[in-house]
Amino acid sequence: MMIWQSVYAGEYVSGNEFVNQWKEYKKSDAGQSYNHFDMGFYLGFVSGVKVMGARLLFSSPQNATQGQICSVVGKWIDDHPERWADDPVRIVVTALQEAFPLKRE
Numbered sequence: 001m002m003i004w005q006s007v008y009a010g011e012y013v014s015g016n017e018f019v020n021q022w023k024e025y026k027k028s029d030a031g032q033s034y035n036h037f038d039m040g041f042y043l044g045f046v047s048g049v050k051v052m053g054a055r056l057l058f059s060s061p062q063n064a065t066q067g068q069i070c071s072v073v074g075k076w077i078d079d080h081p082e083r084w085a086d087d088p089v090r091i092v093v094t095a096l097q098e099a100f101p102l103k104r105e
Contacts (some may be wrong), residue, residue: 013041013045013088015084015085015088015090016084018088018091020038021038021041022042024038024042025038026074027039029071043070045092046069046070047066047069049089049092049096050092050096053092055102056102057096058096058097058099058100058101058102059102059103060096060100061100069096072095072096072099073095076091076094076095076098076099077091077095
């Protein structure tokens with residue numbers, strides 16, 4: 001019998017570490033040398049939270065690319081250094097809620 005365990009990435013990555021991963025993503029976007037693991041974690045984490053929260057917590061545009069969503073979250077990070085110690089999920093959800101408020105249908 002196999003035992004499956006779910007892993008919540010937010011338990012293992014602090015807000016400050018997530019901010020550093022955003023900085024690596026930003027370097028990759030600018031064509032600079034970057035840490036592939038950190039850039040990939042940032043991209044995957046933001047994308048995962050977006051998929052899970054879409055239409056429940058915020059209304060992101062359906063035609064938005066992953067890169068655009070990552071940039072929206074990154075801009076929020078850059079604009080709110082006082083929140084860098086927050087949980088990464090809270091950071092992503094707050095950024096997307098502010099950019100794309102939930103529209104009730």
